[in-house]
Amino acid sequence: MTLRLILTRHAKSSWDDPLMTDHDRPLNKRGRASAEAIGRWLVVKGICPDEVLVSSAERTRETWDLISKAGCPHGTPEIAPSLYLAEPDTMLNVLKSATGKTVMMIAHNPGSSFMAHGLLETPPATHIFDRFPTGATAVIDFEIDSWEDLIWRMGKLVDFVVPRDLIAAEVAMANEPPALSA
Numbered sequence: 001m002t003l004r005l006i007l008t009r010h011a012k013s014s015w016d017d018p019l020m021t022d023h024d025r026p027l028n029k030r031g032r033a034s035a036e037a038i039g040r041w042l043v044v045k046g047i048c049p050d051e052v053l054v055s056s057a058e059r060t061r062e063t064w065d066l067i068s069k070a071g072c073p074h075g076t077p078e079i080a081p082s083l084y085l086a087e088p089d090t091m092l093n094v095l096k097s098a099t100g101k102t103v104m105m106i107a108h109n110p111g112s113s114f115m116a117h118g119l120l121e122t123p124p125a126t127h128i129f130d131r132f133p134t135g136a137t138a139v140i141d142f143e144i145d146s147w148e149d150l151i152w153r154m155g156k157l158v159d160f161v162v163p164r165d166l167i168a169a170e171v172a173m174a175n176e177p178p179a180l181s182a
Contacts, residue, residue, distance in 0.1 A: 039070025
């Protein structure tokens with residue numbers, strides 16, 4: 001059986017209020033657009049999750065809300081306080097408790113980046129994957145029957161995207177002249 005992880009770093013957050021705690025920071029305008037773009041991309045790819053694990057931080061919860069409103073509906077996500085600024089081992093343990101076939105995990109860096117690298121048999125040698133910028137989303141497949149069987153270095157990267165590229169492609173398509181009919 002193939003199980004699939006959609007690992008997403010939260011979208012860009014706001015630093016407008018210097019007195020706000022890190023945990024309570026919402027997304028900024030760019031972050032909201034990025035989360036919506038990730039949601040549209042997941043719908044186009046046909047890879048919406050059937051289970052969602054989200055850090056308790058405002059920016060991760062808002063990232064999921066916008067992804068789901070863009071067309072990837074799911075019931076209430078599981079808010080996992082242990083995912084807030086989690087290390088990869090903690091993230092792995094949270095994932096091992098999942099029951100869905102396609103699970104989305106929305107968390108933070110550096111944990112998300114290290115998690116993505118640690119799960120893959122062969123991580124891609126690209127700077128953008130190494131950085132795992134805000135909104136970065138990796139789709140990783142595992143040939144296992146249960147998430148409990150998950151160990152490091154067993155995943156295969158199916159896809160990887162950053163919102164900046166998705167938004168640029170959407171803008172380019174919107175500005176493309178209509179095709180001439182014959």
